Amino acid sequence: MKVTQHLWFERDMEAAVRFYCALIPGSSLDWLSTVPGDTPSGPDGSIGLAGFTLGDQRSMAIEAGPLDPFNHSFSVMVECDDQAGIDRLWDALPEGGTAEQCGWLRDRWGLCWQVVPKRLGELMADPDPQVGRRVTAAMLTMVKLDIAALEAAARG
CATH class of the missing domain: 3.30.720.100 (Signal recognition particle alu RNA binding heterodimer, srp9/1)
Structure with a gap:
């Protein structure tokens, strides 16, 4: 299939x-x-x-x-290897659309996107649950995700 x-x-x-x-x-x-x-x-x-x-x-x-119309129940998630990839997509996708919390945005056609760093998943999977909590708390304050800030939150 x-x-x-x-x-x-x-x-x-x-x-x-x-x-x-x-x-x-x-x-x-x-x-x-x-x-x-x-x-x-x-x-x-x-x-x-x-x-x-x-x-x-x-x-x-x-x-x-x-x-x-498109809504958040379907989105395209793009996992980026580095901050430059996030920045490039973030500069292009919301033009004529809207930026939203936690790496979400809506493009000019209304399609919802999530632009996230690969590093986010790695940090969230840390065996120490406190790392995941700190990373999540930091992410919730962001619009465009910032890898350096997420890593700083992971370190405490």
Whole structure:
């Protein structure tokens, strides 16, 4: 079996997919298509479809007008190796969107993202439960996550 995330865009699906693929290393736009013939969502050619690979995850997108807006119940989490990776994504993704607490943001299309350092998981997995508590407390005060500050919290 293969599992593919499917994203429904009200508008600008192709622009969103191209932006995501350009932003995340190892990504590709695999195909674009329109649905022929009139459909309940619109006239001939008004529905766009795309298949793309985002990092190591297969995804599909559709642009077919308003249905349900994106919300936090589905998000794309990107784990970055270093602060430079976090900073690069954080500079690009919230443009036209909103930054949120704890490494969350919403892009201009409304899709929710979590931009986190790989180091966060390592610190949270420390055998000393106090390290995890201090790291969590520090993270809860941040918008964009800061690896140096998380490591300082881990040290106490």
